[in-house]
Amino acid sequence: MQYAYWYLPGRSRMDGASRSGGSVAGDIESSPDFLSRQNIDLRRRLEDEAATYRRRLETYKQAQQQQAALVSRLQAKVLQYKQRCSELEGQMEEVLDRPSVVAPPGSALEAAQQQLRELREERVSDLDTALRALQEEKRKNEKLVQLNMTLRQQLEEAHESNEALTSDLQKLTSDWEVMREEMMMKEDEWKEEEQCFNEYYTNEHTRLLNLWRDVVAMKRHFTEMQSATQRDLIKIKSDFINTSRDLVDCCTGINARQSRYNLAEEENRLQNVEELNQLRETLAQLRAEREQIALEAKLKEEKIQTLNKECRSLEERCASAEATIGDVTKLQSELELLQNALRDIAHAVLQDAETRDPDTHHVHLTPSQPLPPRSPKRTQRTPTSPVFVESTISAVKAALHKNQLQIHDLQVKLSTCKEQCSTWKKQAENCEESHKSLENRLSDITAQLDTAKSQVTQLIQEKDMLSKSLDSARAEKNALDKNRMEMNAMLDNLNTDYEKEKKLNNKLQKMVENLEDEKNYLMSEVEQLKKEASVRFTEHKNNGRTNNHRSHNDRSAFTMCNKTLMNNRFHKN
Numbered sequence: 178m179q180y181a182y183w184y185l186p187g188r189s190r191m192d193g194a195s196r197s198g199g200s201v202a203g204d205i206e207s208s209p210d211f212l213s214r215q216n217i218d219l220r221r222r223l224e225d226e227a228a229t230y231r232r233r234l235e236t237y238k239q240a241q242q243q244q245a246a247l248v249s250r251l252q253a254k255v256l257q258y259k260q261r262c263s264e265l266e267g268q269m270e271e272v273l274d275r276p277s278v279v280a281p282p283g284s285a286l287e288a289a290q291q292q293l294r295e296l297r298e299e300r301v302s303d304l305d306t307a308l309r310a311l312q313e314e315k316r317k318n319e320k321l322v323q324l325n326m327t328l329r330q331q332l333e334e335a336h337e338s339n340e341a342l343t344s345d346l347q348k349l350t351s352d353w354e355v356m357r358e359e360m361m362m363k364e365d366e367w368k369e370e371e372q373c374f375n376e377y378y379t380n381e382h383t384r385l386l387n388l389w390r391d392v393v394a395m396k397r398h399f400t401e402m403q404s405a406t407q408r409d410l411i412k413i414k415s416d417f418i419n420t421s422r423d424l425v426d427c428c429t430g431i432n433a434r435q436s437r438y439n440l441a442e443e444e445n446r447l448q449n450v451e452e453l454n455q456l457r458e459t460l461a462q463l464r465a466e467r468e469q470i471a472l473e474a475k476l477k478e479e480k481i482q483t484l485n486k487e488c489r490s491l492e493e494r495c496a497s498a499e500a501t502i503g504d505v506t507k508l509q510s511e512l513e514l515l516q517n518a519l520r521d522i523a524h525a526v527l528q529d530a531e532t533r534d535p536d537t538h539h540v541h542l543t544p545s546q547p548l549p550p551r552s553p554k555r556t557q558r559t560p561t562s563p564v565f566v567e568s569t570i571s572a573v574k575a576a577l578h579k580n581q582l583q584i585h586d587l588q589v590k591l592s593t594c595k596e597q598c599s600t601w602k603k604q605a606e607n608c609e610e611s612h613k614s615l616e617n618r619l620s621d622i623t624a625q626l627d628t629a630k631s632q633v634t635q636l637i638q639e640k641d642m643l644s645k646s647l648d649s650a651r652a653e654k655n656a657l658d659k660n661r662m663e664m665n666a667m668l669d670n671l672n673t674d675y676e677k678e679k680k681l682n683n684k685l686q687k688m689v690e691n692l693e694d695e696k697n698y699l700m701s702e703v704e705q706l707k708k709e710a711s712v713r714f715t716e717h718k719n720n721g722r723t724n725n726h727r728s729h730n731d732r733s734a735f736t737m738c739n740k741t742l743m744n745n746r747f748h749k750n
C-alpha cells in the first residue's frame with residue numbers, strides 16, 4: 178500500500194503526459210508554432226523532472242547511506258550483545274559449576290539468580306528494541322527501495338524520451354542540412370539562369386544598339402539627301418519664277434492632293450492606331466511567349482530594309498528628276514535658239530516684204546535691231562516672190578506652230594516635273610514622318626520590350642518565391658506529419674509503458690502483501706519465542722537443574738532471531 182502511495186505521483190504524471198500527448202495529437206495539425214512551443218515546453222518539463230529525479234535520487238542515496246550506517250551500527254550492537262550474552266553464559270556456567278565443588282550459601286545463589294534475571298530481562302528488552310528498530314528500518318528501506326525503483330523507472334523513461342527528442346532533433350538537423358543543400362543547388366541553378374539571361378539581355382542590347390546606329394546612319398544620309406534636294410529645288414525655283422500662274426494651278430492641285438493626303442494620313446493614323454493595338458496585343462502575347470520577340474525584331478529589320486529600299490528608290494527618283502531638269506534646260510536653250518532663228522527668219526521675211534511692197538503694214542518683232550541692207554539681187558526678182566513669201570510665212574508659221582507645240586509640251590513636261598517634284602517632296606516628307614513615327618514606334622517597342630522583360634523577370638522572381646514558399650510549406654507539412662507520427666508512436670509507447678507499469682505495480686503490491694504476511698509470520702514467531710523464553714525462564718526459576726537446558730534454548734532462540742535478521746537483510750538486498 179505504501180508503494181502504491183509512492184507510485185501515485187508517477188502515475189498522475191504519466192496520466193498527465195498521456196493527456197498532454199492526446200492534446201498534442203489533437204492540436205498537431207494546428208500550426209508549426211504550436212508544435213515548436215510544445216516541443217520546447219516538453220523539453221523544459223523533461224529537464225525539470227530529470228533535475229527533480231536527480232535531487233530525489235541524491236536524497237535517497239543519502240538516506241540509504243544513513244540506513245546502511247545505522248544497520249552497521251545495529252549489527253555492531255548485536256555483536257556486542259552476542260559477546261555480552263556469551264560472557265554472561267560463561268559466568269552462568271561458572272556460577273552453576275561452583276556448587277559441585279563448593280556449596281555456596283543461599284544468599285549468593287539468590288543474588289546470582291537475581292543478576293541473571295536482570296541480565297536476561299535487559300537482553301530480552303534490548304532484543305525487542307533491536308527487532309523493532311530493525312523492522313522499522315526494514316520498512317523504511319523497503320519504502321526507499323520501492324521509491325528508488327519507481328524513480329529509476331521514471332528516470333529511464335525520461336532518458337528514453339530525451340533520447341527520442343535528441344533523435345528527432347538529429348532528424349530535423351539532417352532534414353535541415355538536406356534542405357540547405359537543395360537550396361544551395363537551386364541557388365546555383367538560379368545564378369546560372371540569371372547569368373544566361375544577362376548574356377541574352379546584353380546580346381539583345383548590342384543588337385538594338387547596332388540597329389539604332391544603322392537608323393542614325395540612314396537618318397544622316399536622308400538628311401544629306403534632303404539638303405541636296407532642297408538646294409536643287411531652290412535652283413529650280415529660281416529658274417522658273419516666270420511660271421507663277423502654273424505654280425498657282427499646281428498649288429490648287431497640291432491643295433487637293435494635300436486634302437487627299439490628309440485623308441490618307443488619317444487612314445494611316447488609324448492604321449497606326451490599329452497597329453499600336455496589335456502591338457499591345459503582341460506585347461501581351463510576349464509575356465506568355467518569349468520567342469515572338471525575336472520574330473518581331475526580324476519583322477522590324479525587314480521593315481527597316483524596306484525603308485532603306487524606299488530611300489534608295491527616292492534617291493533614284495531624285496536623280497531622274499535632276500536628269501529631267503537637265504533635259505528641260507537643254508530644251509530651253511534649243512527654244513532660245515529657235516526663237517533667235519525665228520527672229521532672223523521674221524526679219525528676213527519683213528525685209529523681203531518691204532522690198533516687195535513698202536506700203537504694206539508689218540509688225541517689227543525686234544525694232545531695236547536695224548534691218549539688214551537690201552541685197553541688189555532681191556530687186557531683180559520675178560513677180561512670183563509673194564508666193565515664195567507666203568510659202569516662207571507658212572513655213573515660218575508652221576515652224577512657229579511647231580515651236581509653240583514644243584513649248585506647250587515643254588510647259589506640260591515642266592508642270593509634270595513640278596508635280597513630280599512636289600510629290601517627291603511630299604513623299605520625302607512622308608518618308609521622314611514615317612521614319613520619325615517608326616523611330617517613335619521603335620522607341621515605344623523597345624520601352625515596351627524593356628517593360629515586358631522587367632515583367633518577365635518579376636514573374637520569374639514571383640514564380641521562384643512561390644516555388645520556395647511551396648517547398649517550405651511541403652517541408653513543414655512533411656515535418657508536421659513526421660511529428661504527428663512520432664507523437665502517435667510516443668503515445669503508443671506511453672500507453673504500453675503505462676500498461677507495463679500497471680502490471681508491475683500489481684506485482685509489487687502482491688510482493689508487498691507477501692512481505693507483510695512474512696512479517697506477520699515472523700512477528701508471531703518472535704512472540705512465540707518470547708513466550709517460550711518467558712516460560713523457560715519461569716521453569717528455570719522453579720528448577721535450577723534445568724539451567725543448562727534453558728541456556729541452550731536461549732541460545733537457540735537467539736540463533737533463530739539472528740537467522741530471521743539475516744533473512745530480512747537478504748530479502749532487503
